[in-house]
Amino acid sequence: MKLRLQITKDRSIRFISHLEYARTLMRAVLRAKLPVAYSEGFNPHMKLSLASALGVGVVSQAEFVEMELKEPVPPAEAAQRLRKALPAGIKVLTADAVDDHAPALMSVAGGATYQVVIPATDADQISQAVGAFNAAASLPFTKKAPKTKAGVKEIDVKFYIPHLEAELFGGKLVLRFDCRITPAGSMKAVDLVNALNKQYGLALPVELADIERLDLYRVDDLGRHEPMLAGAR
Amino acid sequence: MTKRDYKKEFTIDMLSAVEKPARYTGGEFGSVVKERADVRIALAFPDVYEVGMSYLGFKILYHILNRMEGVAAERTYAPWVDMEKLMRERSVVLTTLETKQALAECDLVGFTLQYELSYTNILNMLDLGGVTVLAKDRAEDEPFVIVGGPCVFNPEPLADFFDLAVIGEGEEALPELVTVYKNWKAAGRVGGRTGFLQAAARVNGIYVPSFYDVTYQEDGTVQAVTPNQKVAQPVIYKRVVRDMATVDYPTDPIVPFMSIVHDRIMLEVFRGCSRGCRFCNAGMVYRPVRERKPEQLRQLARQLVDNTGYDEISLFSLSTADYSCLDPLLDGLLKEDFKDERVSVSLPSLRIDSFCIDVAQKVNSVRKSGLTFAPEAGSQRMRDVINKGVTEENLMDAVSAAFTNGWKKVKLYFMIGLPYETDADVLAIATLAKKVLYKYKEVTGKGGAMITVSVANFVPKPYTAFQWAAQDSLTEIKRKDMLLKEAFSRVRGINYQYHESKVSVLEGVFARGDRRLGAALYKAWQQGERFDGWDECFKFDLWQQVFADCGLDPHFYADRVRGEQELFPWEHVSPGVAKAFLANEYRKAKLAQLTHDCRHGDCTGCNVCQQLGVNVVDYTGQMPAVASSTLSAAAEKVAPAATAAATTAALTAKEVQPQ
Ligand code: SF4
Numbered sequence: 001m002k003l004r005l006q007i008t009k010d011r012s013i014r015f016i017s018h019l020e021y022a023r024t025l026m027r028a029v030l031r032a033k034l035p036v037a038y039s040e041g042f043n044p045h046m047k048l049s050l051a052s053a054l055g056v057g058v059v060s061q062a063e064f065v066e067m068e069l070k071e072p073v074p075p076a077e078a079a080q081r082l083r084k085a086l087p088a089g090i091k092v093l094t095a096d097a098v099d100d101h102a103p104a105l106m107s108v109a110g111g112a113t114y115q116v117v118i119p120a121t122d123a124d125q126i127s128q129a130v131g132a133f134n135a136a137a138s139l140p141f142t143k144k145a146p147k148t149k150a151g152v153k154e155i156d157v158k159f160y161i162p163h164l165e166a167e168l169f170g171g172k173l174v175l176r177f178d179c180r181i182t183p184a185g186s187m188k189a190v191d192l193v194n195a196l197n198k199q200y201g202l203a204l205p206v207e208l209a210d211i212e213r214l215d216l217y218r219v220d221d222l223g224r225h226e227p228m229l230a231g232a233r
Numbered sequence: 234m235t236k237r238d239y240k241k242e243f244t245i246d247m248l249s250a251v252e253k254p255a256r257y258t259g260g261e262f263g264s265v266v267k268e269r270a271d272v273r274i275a276l277a278f279p280d281v282y283e284v285g286m287s288y289l290g291f292k293i294l295y296h297i298l299n300r301m302e303g304v305a306a307e308r309t310y311a312p313w314v315d316m317e318k319l320m321r322e323r324s325v326v327l328t329t330l331e332t333k334q335a336l337a338e339c340d341l342v343g344f345t346l347q348y349e350l351s352y353t354n355i356l357n358m359l360d361l362g363g364v365t366v367l368a369k370d371r372a373e374d375e376p377f378v379i380v381g382g383p384c385v386f387n388p389e390p391l392a393d394f395f396d397l398a399v400i401g402e403g404e405e406a407l408p409e410l411v412t413v414y415k416n417w418k419a420a421g422r423v424g425g426r427t428g429f430l431q432a433a434a435r436v437n438g439i440y441v442p443s444f445y446d447v448t449y450q451e452d453g454t455v456q457a458v459t460p461n462q463k464v465a466q467p468v469i470y471k472r473v474v475r476d477m478a479t480v481d482y483p484t485d486p487i488v489p490f491m492s493i494v495h496d497r498i499m500l501e502v503f504r505g506c507s508r509g510c511r512f513c514n515a516g517m518v519y520r521p522v523r524e525r526k527p528e529q530l531r532q533l534a535r536q537l538v539d540n541t542g543y544d545e546i547s548l549f550s551l552s553t554a555d556y557s558c559l560d561p562l563l564d565g566l567l568k569e570d571f572k573d574e575r576v577s578v579s580l581p582s583l584r585i586d587s588f589c590i591d592v593a594q595k596v597n598s599v600r601k602s603g604l605t606f607a608p609e610a611g612s613q614r615m616r617d618v619i620n621k622g623v624t625e626e627n628l629m630d631a632v633s634a635a636f637t638n639g640w641k642k643v644k645l646y647f648m649i650g651l652p653y654e655t656d657a658d659v660l661a662i663a664t665l666a667k668k669v670l671y672k673y674k675e676v677t678g679k680g681g682a683m684i685t686v687s688v689a690n691f692v693p694k695p696y697t698a699f700q701w702a703a704q705d706s707l708t709e710i711k712r713k714d715m716l717l718k719e720a721f722s723r724v725r726g727i728n729y730q731y732h733e734s735k736v737s738v739l740e741g742v743f744a745r746g747d748r749r750l751g752a753a754l755y756k757a758w759q760q761g762e763r764f765d766g767w768d769e770c771f772k773f774d775l776w777q778q779v780f781a782d783c784g785l786d787p788h789f790y791a792d793r794v795r796g797e798q799e800l801f802p803w804e805h806v807s808p809g810v811a812k813a814f815l816a817n818e819y820r821k822a823k824l825a826q827l828t829h830d831c832r833h834g835d836c837t838g839c840n841v842c843q844q845l846g847v848n849v850v851d852y853t854g855q856m857p858a859v860a861s862s863t864l865s866a867a868a869e870k871v872a873p874a875a876t877a878a879a880t881t882a883a884l885t886a887k888e889v890q891p892q
Binding site: 012013014015016017020021023024026027028029030031033038044056057085086087088089205207208209210 | 246258260261490491541543
């Protein structure tokens with residue numbers, strides 16, 4: 001069976017890298033003594049994968065991990081065992097089991113919900129910018145793409161993020177939005193802030209952006225959001 | 234950083250800007266967070282996180298202290314230069330990882346002295362933590378700064394900066410000291426700082442530098458070290474654990490998020506090494522050898538694997554291949570305890586003779602990674618001078634066995650600048666390395682061996698036979714390096730690596746330095762010197778200027794031959810080794826005479842056991858053929874009652890299973 005879990009990356013450990021996070025999960029699986037499967041071959045590795053990579057510094061309520069077990073363990077029991085084996089900054093929220101042939105979790109995510117909190121004061125300027133963003137048909141942005149030849153890539157922010165909700169209080173701007181994930185990729189939440197700064201002349205301090213992924217979900221044929229795990233929430 | 238005007242938080246932009254931010258955020262599995270405590274002690278490692286987290290001593294002390302009621306032991310490391318810059322710009326204080334207490338808010342701050350080149354980091358960490366750097370200026374409410382660790386056997390260059398030192402092993406001494414502190418604090422800090430220091434000085438093994446006055450002769454050498462307080466003993470002898478089975482071993486160590494230098498389980502099989510290499514400080518200060526029983530080690534290994542999720546166990550000690558029960562231990566671990574699990578065993582060092590090739594294969598059955606041997610010197614005469622006690626034949630047997638068994642990469646460790654060394658001895662390094670290269674051809678019938686020759690500069694250390702010797706000067710070392718470069722210049726298949734000589738000058742100065750060096754440390758630190766052990770940070774010119782400004786002569790400390798009668802700055806803290814024994818070893822070195830290992834009986838008279846009232850604990854290799862079921866029948870043999878076992882000549886192989 002495949003065990004699927006929704007887990008968190010809390011504020012306290014937001015700066016550990018994706019690789020470190022994955023390695024921590026593997027060690028926790030060993031401590032929990034779950035009967036996890038390994039690949040064949042000279043250098044066997046644990047059959048465990050994360051649904052989508054999270055940027056360093058991003059907090060998450062919605063990390064999804066999938067692992068293949070050699071023998072079935074009731075998901076609730078597996079979750080309980082893992083809870084004891086994980087560091088305080090990783091919590092298990094829900095657990096589910098599917099059979100071995102179910103499509104990889106990695107491939108089914110259709111979008112993510114983010115919250116970005118960032119210092120800001122000029123309410124008028126911000127509400128104008130957010131209004132313009134929501135009304136715009138497209139917003140071209142050149143993002144960094146270190147793996148490509150050019151090193152940059154032209155994207156349309158509005159394709160990924162159709163709508164923004166914004167609130168300003170206590171000197172902080174709180175942005176909430178859904179961001180589309182396609183088989184070809186997605187965009188980083190921080191690039192939304194970069195795009196807003198560029199397009200609307202805002203001077204939001206990107207380096208202080210406090211970013212949190214609130215959810216990750218599937219999108220059905222009608223465009224409705226469905227939870228990643230059956231029976232969740 | 235001045236106290237109380239600092240911030241504690243690493244902001245998002247700071248952590249985003251630095252290399253490896255996980256160094257600074259804690260929260261690891263197994264870390265102990267106690268919000269309330271009567272005594273909070275920071276275990277401070279004066280280097281970056283990934284180095285400090287690999288240090289076994291702090292794993293042990295963290296565990297032992299945190300088991301004490303009302304005591305919180307927390308960790309702190311030297312921030313790398315990128316983070317330090319941001320911290321200073323924004324007045325962010327250095328805190329512990331667990332409860333984010335500024336060092337200034339802790340009761341005790343304990344530094345480990347692992348290497349001399351980390352000393353500037355100690356000053357820097359104190360300052361970043363809001364603690365007054367000079368001990369004499371520390372206010373009543375500031376923490377007490379403690380030092381310990383291997384370099385504590387000459388703590389004098391740091392005497393201006395620490396309040397007290399734990400000499401020797403901390404497992405028993407530190408809890409005693411913490412209890413004294415707790416009582417002093419509960420009683421209303423009777424007598425102020427001096428009151429505590431007086432109480433602390435009554436604990437065996439605790440050294441308070443301000444309780445001693447040092448006077449100097451006209452020639453600059455020490456005239457006398459005199460106690461100025463009634464409680465101060467003329468000589469502080471080290472603390473030593475009599476029986477390793479009686480002290481707690483950490484079975485639930487912290488499992489870091491990020492990769493650290495030794496990212497595996499460290500299982501200490503024994504403490505001490507009595508092979509008696511004349512250059513080796515660890516071999517003298519950790520005496521006598523005390524082993525753990527294999528049954529206990531197997532139990533510990535089980536718990537460690539279960540609690541950490543690590544899949545590699547390193548059998549740790551100064552020379553693990555000398556463990557009397559190595560074979561049954563390996564069989565027990567690999568053929569029984571973990572036979573159905575993906576757990577491998579590695580050895581940080583390994584003796585290479587035919588027996589050990591078996592061991593090497595056991596611990597390294599999958600990967601044919603490189604082997605590392607440490608003949609230390611190129612010529613037989615020189616190896617006898619340093620009492621390495623290995624022959625060329627041993628090395629050739631070892632490498633043939635390795636090559637026959639599929640190894641291709643060999644790394645050889647040597648030193649240059651040893652006492653009584655001639656150019657012929659230096660060149661013998663090249664000859665020996667070439668013989669190893671040819672051996673591969675002879676054994677396999679083809680070329681393609683990869684031999685790395687790593688050459689380090691010898692630095693004389695206190696409490697060794699060579700404590701009287703002069704370190705080679707920079708020019709002499711450079712000349713010898715050129716000799717070797719030339720000798721290797723047209724040899725394909727040998728990669729010659731040489732270590733920076735300027736750093737070893739500084740190491741040499743501080744290793745055998747005295748209190749007057751405190752002024753130089755302070756000045757160099759003020760001028761921005763830190764992380765001296767890191768090439769990208771070390772500034773030799775700056776140090777030279779600082780020594781000149783302070784009126785100190787580095788040559789006086791590093792490359793001066795010391796007189797037979799000279800009183801050394803470190804003699805009032807002692808590992809128990811008799812000076813006469815060391816002097817005799819120095820004489821024997823000149824004659825290239827060997828001294829055997831006392832491990833299996835037959836005391837060679839270093840006097841540690843007699844002085845400290847301890848014994849060698851060796852469970853002897855007399856394992857019956859029926860092995861595992863009768864393991865517990867192995868009798869404990871205590872030297873000198875045990876009969877002397879022939880000392881097998883040996884080479885050391887480091888990192889049998891490198892990452
Ligand atoms: S006193 Fe004798 S037995 Fe003890 S460590 Fe020294 S040489 Fe070995």
